[in-house]
Amino acid sequence: MTRTSEPARVAVSTVIFSLRRTADDSAAAVVLPLVRRTRDPYDGRWALPGGWLDPAEGLEEAASRTLAETTGLSASYLEQLYAFGAVDRSPTRVVSIVYWALLRADEVDAQVAEHGAPENVEWFDVTELPPLAFDHRDIVHYALWRLRSKVGYSRIAHGLLADEFTLAELREVYESILRRRLDPANFRRQVESSGTLIPTEGFRTGSHRPARLYRYNRDVELAERGPLTARQ
Template sequence: MTSAPIELAVSTVIFALRPAADSSRRTVWLPLVRRIREPEQGKWALPGGPLEPDQELSESAAFTLNETTGLSPSYLEQLFAFGNVDRSPGNRVVSIIYWALVREEEAAEAVVTENVRWFPADDLPELAFDHAEIVSYALGRLRGKLEYSNLGHAFLGELFTLSTLREVYEAVLDRRIDPANFRRQVETSGLVRATDQVQTGGRHRPARLYRFATPAASTAPTQE
């Protein structure tokens, strides 16, 4: 009289910046996969899969991320473990959710198939299971964390202008930021260092290029 074992899965909320539908500016997008079997067949869901016995949690997240988008994450962190008894009809699944960021330059090359598609974070289709709630929670974490860390790093390449960095913040936080104040805040934060290069080409004064002072941000208690 052994009951069915509890299934343990790892799924990932993957964020990237992409031009908005009206292409005026960038907004937050994420890739979803269409479920090809029951339960919830046909609905869109977060990429993920069962945890393998010899696989670290973050490895599992990175694996499904690559499987889905063909990309490598520039940032990856555990979000939360969702395990409500009734979150999946018919079986008990505990999902450990990660969230990841990928650079815009790379996200442009991401794989798109019949069953893998990118959606704007503020205009999602109906999602399977409790995944809508998960995405909403992940978005909150992204916004919150951007304000007290150098998370913008993960969306940008090595060199960038302060305008570009500001656009990242405006896209994620979905509000305008005063360029003058933003400049001072970033410069005094110490997270960023000016280079002696500038970016020309715009119909205006060239912008100085910056780089991040620290290589990356990882705040999980363990680097698993």
């Protein structure tokens, strides 16, 4: 790629993860929305939702705005992932501040039903990505690594669950993220001893015996921000 001596521009992108049932309804897969580019460079390639940072707005505000403009989606929680600024990642010097978020499938469906879905947006299984523009494949892989590393010690899985859920539903989220089966008995012991779950008085009824509903202990943060506040 041709490099220039122009000052770097700042862009903001967002990786949105959700879960979608497989065709045979036997499992759930981690999916994300991509936007097909309509101009060079990489005209016709798929890319992460994003856009340029307006000098008058904050980073998280820009992430929310560009996500809505490109996909019609909004996320109540965004976490800053990383800054990507390799000199050869774009024909002109661009530094991308990347955020990531989780959306439940029903939230996605409700937002699409209300606002519609742009025709150049499509959801992909993270294990079956098409050729991506720029270094966006590396960004997705980094976001997946962050998701998998956080699921073991934070309540990050709550972003893919309803407010109340069964242990089987929680285990399915873990299995989808980690891409491996977990022993149900061991999983139950670990999560019940973690202090992150609170049993409710409700039960999920169906074809099997009733299953206890749980909720997350909201004293445990969705993700550890350290001393930073929500504004960045």
